[in-house]
Amino acid sequence: MPNIASTRSASRPLRATAIAVVTLAGTAVHLPSANAAPHAVTLIADTNRDGRLSDADLPGRGSWSDGRGALVMPNLDDSADRCPTLGDNGSRLGDDALAACNDAADEQVNGARDALDLAPLRLAALPKLGPGAYGRISVNHTAAPYTRLFRRHEGGLPTPLGTDARLTADELRSGVDLALEARDLVRDPKVFDGLIDVTLEVVDGDRVTRDTARLRVAPLILTHDLLPVDRMVISDNSTTPESAERHGHDPDVPARPVEKGEKTFRGRLRAALAEAGLNDRLLEYPTGGDRWMRDQFITGYFEVPGPAGTPRRMRVLLRSSDVMPEGSTRAFPLRDAGRSAFTVLRGPGTAAVQQYDTGRVGDSERSKLWGSFSSTGNFLVAPPDKRFPAGRVLYGSDGGQAAPDPTFTQLLQAQREQSPLAVDTSWLAVGHIDEFLSFVPADTERGWAAVVADPALGTDLLRKAGASGLLREKSVLEGNHLATAGIDRALDLLADQLGLSNQDIVRVPAIFTRLEVPGYPRQDIVANRLPAIANGVATGTRTYLAPAPHSHAGPDGRDVFERATETALSAIGTRVAWVEDWDYAHAVGTVGGEIHCVTNALRDLSAAPPYWRRTTGTPLLSETD
Structure with missing residues (x-):
């Protein structure tokens, strides 16, 4: 973020x-x-x-x-690990040249594994x-x-x-x-x-x-968070993408913590994954300090029928189309840390793909003023239901300037399977949909629930705990009012488009603050004042990783936000594992972020039923389209 x-x-x-x-x-x-x-x-x-x-x-x-x-x-994978990370003269390959190499880029079959594709x-x-x-x-x-x-x-x-x-x-x-x-x-x-x-x-x-x-x-299917975590990807802040390109990088070797709070965050994340039954799952990804892992790429897969009825799948890392406001050039237009998807993670069975509007390159003023709506942290996938058997893509936008790269959303729409839906997030400072929304499994008819930030609940809990000082701040009063209106509009849309009812929503406490940014084209914008519990990660094992909220101790000595969240999620069969991320994520920069922002997840694709074996849902393609 x-x-x-x-x-x-x-x-x-x-x-x-x-x-x-x-x-x-x-x-x-x-x-x-x-x-x-x-x-x-x-x-x-x-x-x-x-x-x-x-x-x-x-x-x-x-x-x-x-x-x-x-x-x-x-x-589009690299079955023989033949794709170079540097040019013939030892120079860095441009973004487009880096993305151009894959098994289909030559005129031969690159081994027996490639032949299966x-x-x-x-x-x-x-x-x-x-x-x-x-x-x-x-x-x-x-x-x-x-x-x-x-x-x-x-x-x-x-x-x-x-x-x-x-x-x-x-x-x-x-x-x-x-x-x-x-x-x-x-x-x-x-x-x-x-x-x-x-x-x-x-x-x-x-x-x-x-x-x-x-x-x-075969269409690109983006993964949803009910699938089990296979590997949790975190930022190796001590290694730059260029260093990894020149000298190689082993994603299984633990990185050296260099940022404030990073050691604490890594330790608590590792412990929380262990609570979820996911030991030794961390995967290092070189970013050179760009810790916002979810913004580098979003994961998905291609899938075709395989022998004996077992589908063949290829993991796909779809790179963010975020053209950065500083240093963007024709050769290197995109966020530099996104390159590691190609140089470190691409290989046999794993493809990396990028798509961006070349017309945005060099438009530093636009990127500076309109924020990072193109970052992949601004994209979520609502889990499968009867209407959308592969889930539905959601992203933040205001329908105008504050919107993701149009060629990127066009690519998602062109897959004709997950029907991307724009949700108004213009009231959020960064504008990412994950700042107030995530999804977890639930013991309900639908099988999952939306975890939604609730400023009214947060306000009520703090008042009852005798911690009203924060609530009297003008920026918090205004921020909670703006956030409540924005969240209500989003829920109305999700009720209409996904059929969400109150029983499909788990409200978790939140506190927002209004920001004043002189010269910025969007005003009346907010950020999470306390760590955003809704900005967490479902592990696929009935455990939800949530940021420690730092609200206020109740009569039993427990944080009142933690207690309320555990009670709400346990009612639908989901546990909570708390992760300390204040210094490493929440308090960073103008608005910061949380666990969902600073991690990414490679999901266990074997848990996803083949998308073509569907008995309900909107048609993918028909003769009259």
Whole structure:
């Protein structure tokens, strides 16, 4: 949490009909269907999503829908650890050059693990072809720049099919195994909507026959906080990103605490994770002092069907699109600490992706005045429910200047699975949605609850404890009033869009203060005066990590905010583990932050059910979109 200063374009699918004969440049063209004769041209993809190719994939292979249609993984990890961290002359790679390297950036398959990230295709054998017959494989025009075809070989790695993509009569007679590579995820559906039509055309004398299989690039699914923590990522403040690029960095080696309160914070975080049953889970990430780990990237994954019904997943780190107000250049436009997602964490099974508006680079005044709405700490995922089986992305915005990078939110919208929703956070100084909201598991019909900051509850608890001095401060009176109005508006929106009711909300005490920042374009803004309990982290093990609130001791000697929070969360089956973060996070800079701001989490993806196995929810894609 930084200081304030700081349409579908593809053609319609071929539909299953009896063999049709049309005229193409004076030649008879036969378009076979699933009911065609055994010798008809047949191109098979994993249409039924069971992780293998079989006759069960034949029906509907030329179309794609929510319930049926093949998927292909965006091949953006680094399976062979070949991506460089420095240029040939030893200079730092620019941000775009750093992000450009991945398994799909070259024209070869980088080992057996990389081969698993390609989608299998099979051309059924055509034993009755004449001696001069040949085949051509093509990809529809809009998808061609984002795909690559390979020939699969038994006992060896796939090899590029070549630009002419021609197949001989002998190859066609025995059948051909192919593999399709997706070279990127969908970023702008007006350019590429993710639908890929692979067409086999066979020429045998004056007879031309075709078949098409339609696939879709797997969407990026952002993780939600009900998934168990696999590793908790914290800032290695003693190592700069450049040092890690030049000399390497072991994320499992504990860093040397260098910041005020850092040793205490690390110790209490480690103990809290142990309380949650998560021992030895800390992962070091070099930032050079930019401790706001949640602002560097947000985690997600790609997912496709795998063998024996087990999905194959690729972890994705989506880098913040935050163009910083100081030092932004064309070569290095983004927050420097975000680079470590590529240089330290990217590797086999882990991709790193960035997306930002180049038009914002160099606009230091805008970045300075409008804050860090593009930071990934401003993005949350409401857990899955009946309407949104993969969860729903929430982010803070006022719909105008105080908003994230539009190309970043466009990328999220283009995945067409988690329906990003803007929530008005213009009343918050930094504007991040995690300053008043988080999510935990709950023993309710929904299965989870929203943890929401409540200034009225905080005020009432302090009054009853005889600690009214703070409440008489003008800035606190005004701050609580502004925050209450902003939170109420947010809850009205979540009630409308997510169906949240009072039983789905756990209110935790909070105290806000109004800030006055001369010359800043947003006024009537607030920050948490005491550590924000709502700015915590659910571990996925029924334990919620919360910042020690430092409110006031009650009659039993316990902090009254702590006692109230434990009571509220225990009622829904969630425990609380308290973490001391005042010096390391809360009291830093103009507004500070809390646990959610200074940590990130790599979640256990095996706990997420495959997104395509859904029985309810809004359609992902349909023929009429």
